[in-house]
Amino acid sequence: MGKVVRGVFPWKSNSSKNNESSPSSVVSWRLFGSKSSGNLAAKTLNSEAQKTLTPASSGANTPHHHKRQGSSASEKQFEDLVASSIALIQHDRPSNLPAKCTEEALRHKAEHARMVEAARRRVEREAAARHARMQESLRLEERLARHAKEWTQNILPDWNNTKNSKRTLELWWSGLPPAVRGKVWQLAIENKLKITHEMYQDYVAKAKQRLHEAQLRRKRLKVNRNDTCSCQKENKEKVTEQIEKHAKIDDILAKTDDRIKSDEDKPRLGIPRNFSEQNLKSQSTESGPKKCCSKSNPNLLDYSDECSMELIQLDIARTFPHLCIFQPGGPYFDVLHELLAAYVCYRPDIGYVQGMSFIAAVLILNMEAPQAFVCFANLLDGPVLRAAFTRDGATMQRLWKAYGKLVAHHLPWLGSRLAPELYLVEWLYTAFAKAMPLDAACRVWDVLLRDGDTFLFNTALGVLHLYQEELKDMDFISAAQFLTKLPEDLDTEALFKSISAVSLTLDGMSFEELASCCEDDTTLDDDVT
Template identity: 40%
Template sequence: RNFFAKRTKELKPAVQSAPGWKLFGKVPPRENLPKDSKIIQQEYEARTGRMYKPPPSSARRKNIEFEPLSTTALILEDRPANLPAKSVEEALRHRQEYDEMVAEAKKREIKEAHKRKKIMRERFKQEENIASAMVIWVNEILPNWEGMRATRRVRELWWQGLPPSVRGKVWSLAVGNELNITPELYEIFLSRAKERWKSFSETSSENDIEGVSVADREASLELIKLDISRTFPSLYIFQKGGPYHDLLHSVLGAYTCYRPDVGYVQGMSFIAAVLILNLEEADAFIAFANLLNKPCQLAFFRVDHSMMLKYFAAFEVFFEENLPKLFLHFKSYSLTPDIYLIDWIFTLYSKSLPLDLACRVWDVFCRDGEEFLFRTGLGILRLYEDILLQMDFIHIAQFLTKLPEDITSEKLFSCIAAIQMQNSNKKWAQVFASLMKDNKEGDKNHSPALKS
């Protein structure tokens, strides 16, 4: 019973040495004090007959500008008391190894510091350019939009990227409002969407309304809910509970009421989200509806196979013209443009590229129209041409479906600039028009009336 009590009395107070440690609990303190390193050195010299000459003071560790972290510096420490001290040669070798490690660490630190400074300089320069460009856009271009939008100076400034503060305004003006939608009209369709959401379960027995079945409309509503949660998930602003969730839901819901013939198609949420980030709610809806009414977007979102094939054919004309090696490589695997272009066009690259880079693509798309969407696709292929030439069908499809995240605007836009949208002196619009003409003539030749 008194076992622990007796042990407690027998233990000497630990005044001279601190207790050691083991895996479970403390070990008893050592009664013998650890010897000083000088005493150990003297004993070793007396036993071996060797004399240790310390390295010159200039080589000793003092006032070192850079001290490596972790265990790097342990190489300079003396050995434990129960081992022989280092010899002169070993100490000098360790000193040299340590100095080399410090030198390498310094080089890395200096290199990283230079890299950080370069990034900061580029960032400051970019911010200065944006600030000066903003003044030009606000004071000169926007007040005289119709007269200046097509000038060479504005087009060059446009290519460099729009300042975020005027981006939404410029997009609205460039996209236009051919549909003559007003904020009041948006409110009407939004209220209809809200009524539909409320009576969602009650309308299952209703007949077709406006040529669209209830089942199709319900499918659109369900798809909207599902797609919103998958829209820019890394931003956490469009997901449920986020500040823009209800706003995005409203714009998409109102559009399904405004265009029941189109309804909601997967990918629309990304386009609407980008517009919401740059415009007020009603303005975002107006731009969204007009943007989706453009021939290219309407063909893709209505899944007009005939028109989509014409766009793919036009794309391949310029693909072969600009990147003949890669074009033949894709042909050898029967890799058609629809495998990678559909996702790019459906979301206007907002899902495939980093958001800031996608906005720059949108800038020039608003300036040049649908042609720039396909030119951007060719720019991406040019940027990764060397990598893609080494891949097979599966790896190419996977790579183009999920592009590298480290893609930069400078590299991509330099590749886009190198793409020539001209084939046999024909521009994109002329090539596409000739394909449409050939298609119409083919339809006439194969019509039942001509056969009879």
């Protein structure tokens, strides 16, 4: 049995320890107390220590005992917690501090036992949660494998006859397997605009040429950022020639597409664009030559909409930054930049609008660049997205009012507290690719491409329905920030249950019929967002 040393006086305890202690002692306790009660306390604690401290637990005080062969991560974590707790409680106090009494020592040992038990329960709960997540992941993978096989063998070979079958729609709603997602998206979007891969390559070449011309113009119009403004040193005749030259370029670009004039005459409603007419043509020839001083950006001087692809990269850097593949130097930076620049050449009347980079990036992640361009152009030609990106104010007002009526019907308490403009604009212009985790956004896109872009409003109602309890406890600013960036642990199954719980029909009218019945508000500002 281990020997217990009572150190009443420090200088005597050291000498007695050297003389009386033996290497065979299992545990050594230094008790500070009266001589009469010392023997009884020593015997009690010594016997309890022998029962409590097994060789495995006492040996756990040293780090090398934790690294046993075959021990799992959870066991190692548990042993570390036990070892650290024992080391803290069983070490004696320094000689210059009051000694522990018997009751305090027993209380500390009971507290240690409770700590060890709590640590054990916590480790068990974490292990059970990890096991449940692993099992759920395995079930999901098995389900996706079965569905992928069914899509590949039964549905895709006979797409025209099976795309509207009940089984296909059920599989579609449950989420497309990643192995077939890109193929199904291409078939679902279709190619109503009849865009070919050769057209895409031509638009890319045209975009590169326009980019080169824009770079040359920027060098000629570069601002001297020293003490004086370079635009004041230019000859008036050169300025006049430049204005006339760019006016001719704008006339040539205006003749490339007959849709430019009709779209410009429409009332516009939408988010301000980086490279829209508001930024690139805000100062017309009526105000005279542009001044490149007083905080103006030389990159925006006298550029046409078609040359806005030079500045698209400014917005690409903010596209899925956590993936680190679309940023400058990343493997998909040039691919995304070329696709967006090609679209600017294809639709110079629309140009580049903030949010396009997220939509294009999701397509690039699921298919090759030529197919992504075809899908991108056709997707943006849908009724809702076309109205948003062409800034069709009349159509967007009707959609806004129809959505407001649905929110007032399903969630009446929210309609008066949170304006849709604070969250719905970004949801629409990025098709939820920015607000949601990427997996959840792709799941939404599956049904979006099946049911049409009005499903965006159904998804918006589903998100509000899913988080209605959380939103009730938030103030105005916190709710807007929460909806702008939804939680990373968003449960897609719960989301689609909420989407199913809310309907886009009201008083027997569909969403399209409800929107058509809404009157236009001509007093609404163009830059409502």
